[in-house]
Amino acid sequence: MPSLTSALDRLATLASASHARACVLLVLLSLAAFLPGFQTLQPLDRDEPRFAQASKQMLETRDFVDIRFQDEARHKKPVGIYWLQSATVAAGEALGVPQARTQIWLYRIPSLVGAIATVLLTYWALLAFVSARMALLGAALMAACVLLGVEARIAKTDAMLAACAVATMGALARTWLDWTRSLAFVPSSRNWLVFWGATALGLLLKGPIVPMVWGLAILVLSLRERSFRWLKPLRFGPGLLLCLVVVLPWFLAIAWKTGGSFFAESVGQDMLGKVAEGQEKHWGPPGLYLLIFFGTYWPAAAFAAMAVPFAWLRRREPQVLFLLAWIVPSWLVFEAVPTKLPHYVLPLYPAVTALLLLAVLNDGIDRFRRGSVATALLVVIVPLALTGVIVAANWSLDGTIPYLALPFLLLALFVAGTVVAAFRRSDFEGALWRGVVASLLLGLGVYGFAVESLRSFKLSPRLAEAVRSVGCSDPAVMTVGYREPSLVFLVGTDLAMGADGSAAATFLAQPGCRVALVEARHAAAFQAALPATGITPRLVTTLRGFNLNGGRRLEIAVLTRP
Known part of the structure; x- marks a missing residue:
């Protein structure tokens, strides 16, 4: 496709002529990558609605210090993301968004902002290593990255955390490369403010993760130099003071409010629990991140794998050494921790991108190396597998075919094929840009159309709609x-959780407008308990769907008082 090649080349040349143009293109590219499905995708159990519900309860109670999910203390993460989500929802209410507090897309706005910031900060960080044109390509690859696209659409901490990590590492890179005389320009005098400002925000978002990433990198580089003097421009004294000013007020407030239990639970149970064992069924063996890398970093993962020999041969050069110090120690920590979640390694992907670009610029990718074309074919595997899974899921669960999504999925597959063709011509830059195009098409097909057609996955939205249809404005609801x-997020904070069918029968017998959601396994106990209550409930509807967390089909009856 010579026309596509020339169009992408002209676009890259035009946009990289100035930083302002590059940033405009990257924002537009990010919106094209992240907005499909952003508003229509249902709350994704379980983490996303837990974050959103806790933020909603802050607005309900006006308590912006403690973090709770219904009556349960949620002392796992610091308060930063809850403040951001509460602020966006409050702004939505002020602007007149209907039912703003149950609109999940409002809670996702901080994640969207964080993902776009990650793309822009990747561009800024890469300027320390490569030209503006290649930095633009690297940032575009981050916008196309599958994992960042997922995190941009989920109302939790990780997209914003990635932005903080990239900001700190971009600042650290300028300090290191200036020390080693590998930087063509002098870092800004405000470089330290970027480093410590991003660190402070990272601490409020997820505790020590951002300091861990830059701390391990600093340790490796300082051992290499046998000195910490290169860190002087980062002004650790004023920087640590800035962090204390930003984070200490809330930490003192939560310590006073909870009697110190927040730190016992967040550090003692959540953080150390993840180190000791796989929490919440998220255990994984060492090496898992390396295995799923080819899916989470698609479409650039196959080419990044080909850059490994280059990174090893040039490992002593200041630029490559810094990137390896960014990636390897933290990656090993994440692999060693039993709890495995794909997003843990997201803050390391911009460094992988930088290594890939350096390999492209320095002839570090060998098109003729044995197995190189087979490795490039991995670019085709993701859209091919995803298309097959989506079609099979639609047909198996809902008896339909995602007709609207198929053209985009097949076009993404075709463009992915041209990525391999460009690679075989040794047009590596063109191949990577084509990968970005394939990712945009795939995201539009998956999030814009395919997921929307999977009605069986939308159990909670359908149940919430059924509850609203009973006719009273504020019914009491129990689910069994x-x-x-x-379901808590969409139905309301006061949603009761029944132990069995008899609890639902007793609940319906009480006065007032009441709705019970009874899953089929509890139907017999519910019917057996009814005679003692003296009521005959009205069946509103019966909904069938598939619960991804349990991995099983469910049938749930929606019942109300007669």
Whole structure:
């Protein structure tokens, strides 16, 4: 496709002529990558609705210090993301968004902002290593990255955390490369403010993760130099003071409010629990991140794998050494921790991108190396597998075919094929840009159309709609057998969780407008308990769907008082 090649080349040349143009293009590219499905995708159990519900309760109670999910203390992460989510929802309410507090897309706005910031900060960080044109390509690859696209659409900490990590490492890179005389320009005098400002925000978002990433990198580089003097421009004294000013007020407030239990739970149970064992069924063996890398970093993962020999041969050069110090120590820590979640390694992907670009610029990718074309074919595997899974899921669960999504999925597959063709011509830059195009098409097909057609996955939204259809404005609701956080978020904070069918029968017998959601496994106990209550409930509807967390089909009856 010579026309596509020339169009992408002209676009890259035009946009990289100035930083302002590059940033405009990257923002537009990010919006094209992240907005499909942003508003229509249902709350994704279980983490997303837990974060959103806790933020919603802050607005309900006006308590912006403690973090709670219903009556349960949620002392796992610091308060930063809850403040950001509460602020966006409050702004939505002020602007007149209907039912703003149950609009999950409002809670996702901080993640969207964080993902776009990650792309822009990747561009800024890469300027320390490569030309503006290649930095533009690297940032575009981050916008196309599957994992960042997922995190941009989920209302939790990780997209914003990635932005903080990239900001600190971009500042650290300028300090290191200036020390080693590998930087063509002198870092800004405000470089230290970027480093410590991003660190402070990272501490409020997820505790020590951002300091861990730059701390391990500093340790490796300082051992290499046998000195910490190169860190002087970062002004650790004023920087640490800035962090204390930003984070200490809330930490003192939560310590006073909870009697210190926040730190016992967040550090003692959550953080150390993840180190000791795989929490919440998220255990994984060492090496898992390396295995899923080819899916989470698609479409650039195959080419990044080909850059490994280059990185090893040039490992002593200041630029490559810094990137390896950014990636390897933290990656090893994440692999060693039993709890495995794909997003843990996201803050390391911009460094992988930088290594890939350096390999491209320095002839570090060998098109003729044995197995190189087979490795490049991995670019085709993701859209091919995803298309097959989506079609099979639609047909198996809902008896439909995602007709609207198929053209985009097949076009993404075709463009992915041209990526391999460009690679075989040794047009590596063109191949990577084509990968960006393939990712945009794939995201549009998956999030814009395919996921929307999977009605069976939308149990909580359908149940919430059924509750609203009973006719009273504020019914009391109990659920039995289906306890997903998304249902709490959509139905209301006061949603009761029944132990069994008899609890639902007793609940319906009490005065007032009441609705019970009874999963089929509890139906017999519910019917057996009815005669003692003296009521005959009205069946509003019966909904069938598939619970991804339990991995099983469910049938749930929606019942109300007669």
